[in-house]
Amino acid sequence: MSARLGIIGAGAWGTALAQAAARAGTPSTLWAFEPEVAAAINETHENPVFLKGIKLDPAIRATNNAADLSACGAWLVVTPAQHMRASLEAFRAHLRPGTPVALCSKGIERGSLKLMSNVLGETLPHAVPAVLSGPSFAADVARGLPTAVTLACTDASAGEKLIAMIGSASFRPYLADDLIGAEIGGSVKNVLAIAAGIVEGRELGRSAHAALIARGFAEMTRLAVALGAQRETLTGLCGLGDLVLTCSSPQSRNMSCGLALGRGESLADIMAARNSVTEGVATAPAVMELAARHHVDMPICEAVAAIVSGKASVDAAINALLARPFTSESA
Ligand SMILES: NC(=O)c1ccc[n+]([C@@H]2O[C@H](COP(=O)([O-])OP(=O)(O)OC[C@H]3O[C@@H](n4cnc5c(N)ncnc54)[C@H](O)[C@@H]3O)[C@@H](O)[C@H]2O)c1
Numbered sequence: 039m040s041a042r043l044g045i046i047g048a049g050a051w052g053t054a055l056a057q058a059a060a061r062a063g064t065p066s067t068l069w070a071f072e073p074e075v076a077a078a079i080n081e082t083h084e085n086p087v088f089l090k091g092i093k094l095d096p097a098i099r100a101t102n103n104a105a106d107l108s109a110c111g112a113w114l115v116v117t118p119a120q121h122m123r124a125s126l127e128a129f130r131a132h133l134r135p136g137t138p139v140a141l142c143s144k145g146i147e148r149g150s151l152k153l154m155s156n157v158l159g160e161t162l163p164h165a166v167p168a169v170l171s172g173p174s175f176a177a178d179v180a181r182g183l184p185t186a187v188t189l190a191c192t193d194a195s196a197g198e199k200l201i202a203m204i205g206s207a208s209f210r211p212y213l214a215d216d217l218i219g220a221e222i223g224g225s226v227k228n229v230l231a232i233a234a235g236i237v238e239g240r241e242l243g244r245s246a247h248a249a250l251i252a253r254g255f256a257e258m259t260r261l262a263v264a265l266g267a268q269r270e271t272l273t274g275l276c277g278l279g280d281l282v283l284t285c286s287s288p289q290s291r292n293m294s295c296g297l298a299l300g301r302g303e304s305l306a307d308i309m310a311a312r313n314s315v316t317e318g319v320a321t322a323p324a325v326m327e328l329a330a331r332h333h334v335d336m337p338i339c340e341a342v343a344a345i346v347s348g349k350a351s352v353d354a355a356i357n358a359l360l361a362r363p364f365t366s367e368s369a
């Protein structure tokens with residue numbers, strides 16, 4: 039296996055993961071969707087569009103040519119969830135069968151309601167699938183601040199190879215085998231972080247914030263278990279860990295989106311002002327369709343889906359949640 043890592047997607051997270059790999063002694067080829075981003079990384083060793091102000095290791099080689107990843111021993115895929123299918127299809131001719139491919143994006147495909155591992159299975163069936171997820175802000179990882187994540191792979195030796203390529207003292211992947219649990223944790227926490235931002239923006243208080251995390255965690259776990267995940271996965275880094283991080287810091291794009299919604303800004307204005315992805319906005323309606331299909335009750339995610347789809351105002355959604363009948367905590 040080549041010791042070079044291929045990374046598809048040079049947004050903040052793909053760039054930070056390239057930096058984590060460099061810290062682990064692994065050179066990488068970082069594919070950028072925008073040719074000018076690839077050129078800037080090679081010329082200035084910085085990603086001025088998506089990760090401004092962080093000096094990158096010269097072992098990171100950027101490209102806009104998909105064929106350049108054919109020689110890499112493993113791939114990380116870090117493209118936004120709604121662009122995952124088209125991106126993977128563009129790389130189909132360049133994958134060597136048996137290559138470990140770790141999905142690092144957090145979202146559910148709208149329309150099909152597929153998880154990213156389903157999309158990978160349909161587009162690159164000869165890959166060995168893995169999921170990397172957990173509490174990790176790109177800027178923290180790129181700066182080398184201590185971070186721990188879940189690396190889920192049912193092929194333990196492929197998982198260990200991936201961990202050897204990216205793990206270091208400051209970036210610590212923990213091996214797991216539950217891809218569905220890792221994916222649902224990462225996808226649903228983005229939706230719940232929008233709700234947490236709304237709680238903050240509407241000044242509903244710390245008690246409401248804590249209640250939201252606990253009841254949101256119950257929703258996340260119910261959906262994951264209904265889809266076949268192990269309950270314990272959700273108590274780990276990729277579930278509760280990421281939920282706590284993302285619901286607690288406006289550094290999160292999802293939480294900051296909720297904060298602005300809670301303060302009265304329109305979703306259109308919030309989205310128009312950013313060039314970075316806010317996965318929870320597209321994933322919220324997909325989560326609700328998936329929950330309905332599996333008869334899973336997810337009232338907080340439902341409220342977020344109604345708000346981002348323009349079907350309910352922030353106040354109407356909050357009032358509807360608070361008017362729900364009292365029920366058992368374990369329901
Ligand atoms: N940023 C983080 O801290 C972080 C951490 C963990 C996971 N993630 C996940 O990583 C994924 C990527 O997020 P990010 O923060 O790196 O992105 P970003 O917001 O920094 O950048 C947007 C990305 O979208 C890409 N893009 C735009 N249009 C595209 C198209 N048509 N086809 C393919 N790509 C296109 C851009 O090239 C860029 O890579 C998301 O699923 C996110 O949830 C992000």
Ligand SMILES: O=P(O)(O)OC[C@H](O)CO
Pocket residue numbers: 144172173174175176228231280283284289290291292293315316317
């Ligand atoms: O900025 P967000 O909300 O996309 O969150 C980034 C990471 O997923 C946090 O683990």
